Amino acid sequence: MRIDIATVPGDPRRPNEDFVAVAGEVVVVLDGVTPPPDGVTGCVHDVPWFVARLGASAVERASTGPRSDLAECLAGAIETTAAAHRDTCDLAHPRTPQATVAMLRWDADLVEHLVLSDAAVLLDGPAVTPILDTTLTDVLARDDVRAAHGRVYRELIEGLRNVDGGFFTAAADPAVVARAITGSTPRSEVHGAAALTDGVTRWVEAFGAGDWSGLCEQLGKRGCSAVIDEIRRYEAADPDGVRYPRGKRHDDATAVYVDFDS
Numbered sequence: 476m477r478i479d480i481a482t483v484p485g486d487p488r489r490p491n492e493d494f495v496a497v498a499g500e501v502v503v504v505l506d507g508v509t510p511p512p513d514g515v516t517g518c519v520h521d522v523p524w525f526v527a528r529l530g531a532s533a534v535e536r537a538s539t540g541p542r543s544d545l546a547e548c549l550a551g552a553i554e555t556t557a558a559a560h561r562d563t564c565d566l567a568h569p570r571t572p573q574a575t576v577a578m579l580r581w582d583a584d585l586v587e588h589l590v591l592s593d594a595a596v597l598l599d600g601p602a603v604t605p606i607l608d609t610t611l612t613d614v615l616a617r618d619d620v621r622a623a624h625g626r627v628y629r630e631l632i633e634g635l636r637n638v639d640g641g642f643f644t645a646a647a648d649p650a651v652v653a654r655a656i657t658g659s660t661p662r663s664e665v666h667g668a669a670a671l672t673d674g675v676t677r678w679v680e681a682f683g684a685g686d687w688s689g690l691c692e693q694l695g696k697r698g699c700s701a702v703i704d705e706i707r708r709y710e711a712a713d714p715d716g717v718r719y720p721r722g723k724r725h726d727d728a729t730a731v732y733v734d735f736d737s
């Protein structure tokens with residue numbers, strides 16, 4: 476068993492809004508959603524405050540105490556985090572702090588996974604199985620969204636955040652875990668597993684450097700840090716997103732690769 480981790484801020488002058496933790500046989504990766512340009516979120520806390528609480532609570536719940544499934548662990552973590560600022564902040568604000576989530580947990584028999592929003596899990600077995608929540612991709616592919624620009628586009632996307640027909644993140648409502656992609660795989664069928672934020676999935680989805688199998692192979696063989704370095708080179712070669720359209724020039728990038736066989 477070997478676990479490789481890399482997390483790199485998109486901009487060295489800004490705090491990394493990704494969170495990653497490994498405890499025993501649990502991995503939790505979060506990508507805190509960057510606040511809107513006007514900074515109005517209804518919350519007095521910043522994104523690192525939010526992801527640290529949510530992530531730490533998710534790790535604790537998944538790794539200790541009575542065993543409950545990963546969705547229950549995440550729901551409890553969302554509730555605990557909400558309780559920490561319900562008195563000071565407007566948690567009903569659509570831009571209340573929120574995060575995308577990828578979780579892994581394993582034992583001798585099973586490898587469990589959970590994905591919410593555009594984080595990802597890759598299960599590395601005889602074939603590589605990407606575990607993806609495509610609701611945000613589906614929203615971005617809608618005709619009305621594709622036709623919109625500027626402020627209209629931003630308002631349209633904001634209106635689809637955590638509402639039916641839109642896309643979902645871990646914010647202040649624990650019921651969101653019903654939207655997560657969850658499952659388990661016999662451990663004997665998996666020799667590795669990766670948990671990634673979208674700063675790393677862009678290796679496939681924005682830059683087309685390879686498919687999910689290729690990304691999994693690179694993470695396992697060259698290591699998470701080398702893959703993020705490669706992503707930074709693609710970003711630097713296309714700083715304005717002309718050749719490879721993407722939301723941000725650089726994004727916080729986090730990868731964990733669990734090698735069950737070594």
Ligand SMILES: [Zn+2]
Pocket residue numbers: 517518519520560563564
């Ligand atoms: Zn707050």
